[in-house]
Amino acid sequence: MLPRAFYRRPTEVVARELLGKILRHGNCAGRIVETEAYLGSSDLAAHASRGLTPRTRVIFGPPGHAYVYLVYGTYHCLNLVAEPDGTPGCVLIRALEPLEGIAEMRQRRRAAGLRDIASGPGKLTQAMGITRAQNGVDVTRGSLTVIRDRAPARFEIEATPRIGIRHSVERLLRFLVKGNPFVSGAGRLG
DNA sequence: CAATAGATCATCT
């Protein structure tokens, strides 16, 4: 598992370095191929920019924990908390390349194609069985965790604007594995 | 293939 020190760094660095790592939950695992960085008060698109509230307290807490919330009343989004304790910052996991537990993920998703299983933040939480029950859990131990690839492949990182936000649209805080077919729909263009 | 509508609820004002 990645140690806490991995997460205790600038959010943008953690977002880049999570690419190529493997997210595991129980029997299911996938390679992270797309992330987005959400910073502190300077980043109007980030939940934490509004300050410390009951909801955002996890983002202000110690690094290496999961921040899970419900979007649009329907889907969950998984973030990993970065920065030292007391400093806000988190990384949204946006897409996975399915590796293990594929049958189980496909069943939860009711999706036929491999490319539709986890190519989006709401899709991957549904595939992996991640809900608000995982909000605040420590990902440096336990069943929800991130590990290194045993034989990491070389790849290029592409930085683009983030998806689906209304503020700070111009900042290049979305990162993806260039050319990977499992990134979310909007990223495949270009 | 591109654009759009609707589902649906926790959070904050």
Added chain:
DNA sequence: GATGATCTATTGC
């Protein structure tokens, strides 16, 4: 009471 870090189905070229 409005809003949103989404997804799917459906419509229209």
